[in-house]
Amino acid sequence: MITAQPPNKRIKNFSEVSLGLSKKQAIDEAMRCPQPANLAGPQGCPLGIDVFGFVRRIREGDVNGACQKIREHNSFPSICGRICSAPCESAGILSKENISIDIRALERYAVDHGPKRSFKKDSAQAAAKKVAIIGCGLTGLTAAAELAKLGYGVTIFESLHFTGGFLRYGAPEFRLPQNILNQEIDAVRAMGVDIKTDCFIGQTYSIKEIFDFGFAAIYLAAGQVPESLEIPGENLKRVYTAHEFLMRLNLLQGAKNPRQASLLDLGNKIAVSGCSDTAVDCARILIRLGKQAAVVYEGTEDTMTAQKREVQLAKEEGVKFELFSRPVEIIAGTGNSVKGLKCIRMDFAESYVPGQWALIPVDGSEFLTDADTVIVAGNLKPNSFIAKMTPELKTHETGAILSDRHTFMTSIPGVFAGRVIEGPHALVENMAQAKKIAGQIDQHLKGKV
Numbered sequence: 001m002i003t004a005q006p007p008n009k010r011i012k013n014f015s016e017v018s019l020g021l022s023k024k025q026a027i028d029e030a031m032r033c034p035q036p037a038n039l040a041g042p043q044g045c046p047l048g049i050d051v052f053g054f055v056r057r058i059r060e061g062d063v064n065g066a067c068q069k070i071r072e073h074n075s076f077p078s079i080c081g082r083i084c085s086a087p088c089e090s091a092g093i094l095s096k097e098n099i100s101i102d103i104r105a106l107e108r109y110a111v112d113h114g115p116k117r118s119f120k121k122d123s124a125q126a127a128a129k130k131v132a133i134i135g136c137g138l139t140g141l142t143a144a145a146e147l148a149k150l151g152y153g154v155t156i157f158e159s160l161h162f163t164g165g166f167l168r169y170g171a172p173e174f175r176l177p178q179n180i181l182n183q184e185i186d187a188v189r190a191m192g193v194d195i196k197t198d199c200f201i202g203q204t205y206s207i208k209e210i211f212d213f214g215f216a217a218i219y220l221a222a223g224q225v226p227e228s229l230e231i232p233g234e235n236l237k238r239v240y241t242a243h244e245f246l247m248r249l250n251l252l253q254g255a256k257n258p259r260q261a262s263l264l265d266l267g268n269k270i271a272v273s274g275c276s277d278t279a280v281d282c283a284r285i286l287i288r289l290g291k292q293a294a295v296v297y298e299g300t301e302d303t304m305t306a307q308k309r310e311v312q313l314a315k316e317e318g319v320k321f322e323l324f325s326r327p328v329e330i331i332a333g334t335g336n337s338v339k340g341l342k343c344i345r346m347d348f349a350e351s352y353v354p355g356q357w358a359l360i361p362v363d364g365s366e367f368l369t370d371a372d373t374v375i376v377a378g379n380l381k382p383n384s385f386i387a388k389m390t391p392e393l394k395t396h397e398t399g400a401i402l403s404d405r406h407t408f409m410t411s412i413p414g415v416f417a418g419r420v421i422e423g424p425h426a427l428v429e430n431m432a433q434a435k436k437i438a439g440q441i442d443q444h445l446k447g448k449v
């Protein structure tokens with residue numbers, strides 16, 4: 001299995017990155033993976049990676065072949081090899097002992113040790129057609145890479161000065177080093193994709209203006225924004241959304257310099273409300289800043305959306321998990337600052353559907369968790385700015401842009417958007433949807449839709 005992070009007291013460097021597998025570890029892990037006689041059929045990867053195929057090549061010592069096999073379907077395997085939620089691992093690929101295989105670590109091994117990416121443009125395509133992508137997160141970048149391969153002229157418009165979206169300002173260095181993100185984005189640029197930063201679509205340019213610039217199709221990949229908990233006390237000092245916390249820390253370069261991070265006034269005890277990878281990452285960052293961090297969540301460890309291995313590492317590093325605890329109020333201390341997080345205990349009770357169990361609050365079980373800061377790593381909601389500035393775009397009551405289930409076309413012909421109401425939320429699911437949308441844009445531009 002992949003090398004674990006050392007426990008809290010031994011973490012010396014804030015930027016410490018978990019090590020990849022050695023050659024021996026990789027071959028041993030690949031040997032644990034079964035090789036069924038019939039390799040056809042889905043293998044759990046939303047991007048369609050032939051998991052058995054690339055693992056077999058690692059078993060045979062053919063790292064280049066394994067890397068190529070992965071790149072056939074995934075334009076950003078160095079990123080996925082580090083932070084993918086790896087649904088393939090829970091898709092029933094088990095060793096003889098019924099233990100899951102560390103496929104994500106094998107992907108990282110193949111790509112770290114395989115050849116550099118080479119890229120072949122489909123020159124048969126009409127390169128004259130131009131596609132605009134709004135948002136330079138991994139979703140937009142995935143579509144850009146697919147469309148560039150098909151020969152389209154692709155421009156990404158990004159509102160911020162930096163590329164990479166969430167992964168740039170959110171993902172901590174110990175999970176995804178910035179140089180890996182830079183390499184992947186440079187590779188997209190090398191495919192001929194133009195990235196224009198500081199362009200806030202809806203304000204700098206409208207959708208109509210982008211069409212006027214000569215783009216034949218537009219893909220809206222502007223990501224999602226954090227939702228509040230809707231509990232009293234969220235406007236107190238030292239209450240941050242996870243996004244705000246991560247962005248502030250990043251702007252202070254706190255990841256490289258804990259002294260800079262100390263400019264962010266956090267106090268000592270921090271409660272992180274949520275159950276996602278983002279919540280767990282925030283807590284692990286806080287531990288590296290020398291703080292006490294507790295993840296507060298109403299459900300069980302099994303129902304957390306964070307990856308099991310990341311939860312395990314967080315525990316080893318000293319993060320506490322307050323499960324069965326639903327936040328109900330953030331309590332004020334002196335000077336309008338946070339004093340604690342009031343929660344109510346949750347418990348299982350039989351729901352109105354016989355035989356089914358639901359989590360419900362236990363009457364009179366409120367309790368106070370001491371906290372100097374509360375970080376809200378809650379749900380995400382659709383980013384509705386472009387829709388607000390573009391009345392022709394039809395939206396759902398949540399603000400999500402409506403698009404066709406099959407073609408992903410919105411109410412404006414030639415404008416495409418993902419279907420965020422039904423998810424997807426994990427990185428690899430966003431990437432898979434972006435690939436599908438790139439395919440639909442191609443069909444549309446060929447006049448086939």
Ligand SMILES: Cc1cc2nc3c(=O)[nH]c(=O)nc-3n(C[C@H](O)[C@H](O)[C@H](O)COP(=O)(O)OP(=O)(O)OC[C@H]3O[C@@H](n4cnc5c(N)ncnc54)[C@H](O)[C@@H]3O)c2cc1C
Nearest residue numbers: 135137138139158159165166170200201222223277426427
């Ligand atoms: C700390 C953290 C840890 C995570 N860990 C994991 C993990 O382990 N596994 C996993 O699967 N997922 C994880 N995620 C989630 C993952 O990062 C996201 O699923 C993914 O990055 C979303 O990519 P995106 O391109 O859709 O959105 P974003 O990355 O948000 O990109 C959208 C981009 O659009 C830009 N934009 C917005 N509006 C406009 C506009 N009007 N004009 C121009 N540009 C605009 C934004 O500035 C942004 O750059 C994590 C997220 C965080 C924050």
